[in-house]
Amino acid sequence: MNAARDEMYARFWGVRGSIPVSDSRCARYGGNTSCVEVRCGESVLVFDAGTGLRPLGSALVGEGCRDVDLFLSHGHIDHVVGLPFFAFAYEPGNSLRVWSGHRAPESGATESGVRSLMSAPLLPITPDVFPAEVSFRDFSAGDELAPPCGVSIRTAPLRHPGGATGYRVEHAGCSICYVTDTEHDPEAPDENILALVAGADIMIYDAMFTDEDLPRHRGWGHSTWEEGARLCLAAGVRTYAIFHHAPERDDEALDRIGAAAGRMFPGSVVAREGMVLTP
Numbered sequence: 001m002n003a004a005r006d007e008m009y010a011r012f013w014g015v016r017g018s019i020p021v022s023d024s025r026c027a028r029y030g031g032n033t034s035c036v037e038v039r040c041g042e043s044v045l046v047f048d049a050g051t052g053l054r055p056l057g058s059a060l061v062g063e064g065c066r067d068v069d070l071f072l073s074h075g076h077i078d079h080v081v082g083l084p085f086f087a088f089a090y091e092p093g094n095s096l097r098v099w100s101g102h103r104a105p106e107s108g109a110t111e112s113g114v115r116s117l118m119s120a121p122l123l124p125i126t127p128d129v130f131p132a133e134v135s136f137r138d139f140s141a142g143d144e145l146a147p148p149c150g151v152s153i154r155t156a157p158l159r160h161p162g163g164a165t166g167y168r169v170e171h172a173g174c175s176i177c178y179v180t181d182t183e184h185d186p187e188a189p190d191e192n193i194l195a196l197v198a199g200a201d202i203m204i205y206d207a208m209f210t211d212e213d214l215p216r217h218r219g220w221g222h223s224t225w226e227e228g229a230r231l232c233l234a235a236g237v238r239t240y241a242i243f244h245h246a247p248e249r250d251d252e253a254l255d256r257i258g259a260a261a262g263r264m265f266p267g268s269v270v271a272r273e274g275m276v277l278t279p
């Protein structure tokens with residue numbers, strides 16, 4: 001069997017939530033908003049188009065990549081704002097499929113969301129500027145997806161204002177889950193998420209808040225690093241990547257969260273830009 005064909009990993013290009021930060025105190029973990037590249041052999045999957053999508057685009061063009069599936073958790077600005085700056089889409093002959101499932105498929109929300117971002121007065125360009133072939137794929141959170149690249153993907157609805165989608169990618173017997181932005185009920189774990197991440201090798205999870213912060217932010221649609229650890233313990237996840245860091249969380253604060261999370265769930269890591277996780 002060809003080893004390269006079966007290789008799977010996740011690489012983090014943006015790990016922040018809400019808004020990018022440019023601050024020397026945040027330099028170690030990085031300031032770009034949500035963007036995670038998942039490689040399944042030769043298939044390139046991207047989760048969210050935050051500002052981390054810009055450097056990823058340059059890297060993909062540099063290696064001559066031609067085909068990308070981009071899966072959006074939802075359409076909030078920190079998850080889509082990198083798309084107009086995605087160098088990959090400016091290369092003629094490239095193929096980009098953009099997927100989302102947080103709205104009813106018949107709403108055409110994937111394309112309309114991108115068009116409302118890429119239009120006046122916010123930007124002087126529309127998606128028609130892309131020389132690449134760009135298509136938009138709507139689905140319902142909960143559907144199983146079969147992108148043309150042949151990778152198998154399960155999805156689940158998340159609890160977030162306007163909806164959001166969690167993903168589980170399966171390849172060569174390994175699994176990586178991407179679960180952001182979502183709010184949990186402190187009384188009981190989210191059964192949709194437990195089922196999605198059961199037995200996964202890696203779960204990337206919205207840890208915007210702490211259990212202590214959460215009562216002041218009910219209804220904001222975000223979870224806590226502690227809830228991520230509890231889900232991993234309950235669902236038998238192997239590695240937990242703490243993700244979607246609050247913009248005010250500096251490197252030292254994230255170090256402290258990482259240490260505390262490691263005591264609660266030894267497979268915890270705090271996601272930072274450039275980090276690569278293999279199942």
Ligand SMILES: [Zn+2]
Nearest residue numbers: 017018078181
């Ligand atoms: Zn977000």
Ligand SMILES: [Zn+2]
Nearest residue numbers: 074076160181
């Ligand atoms: Zn959001």
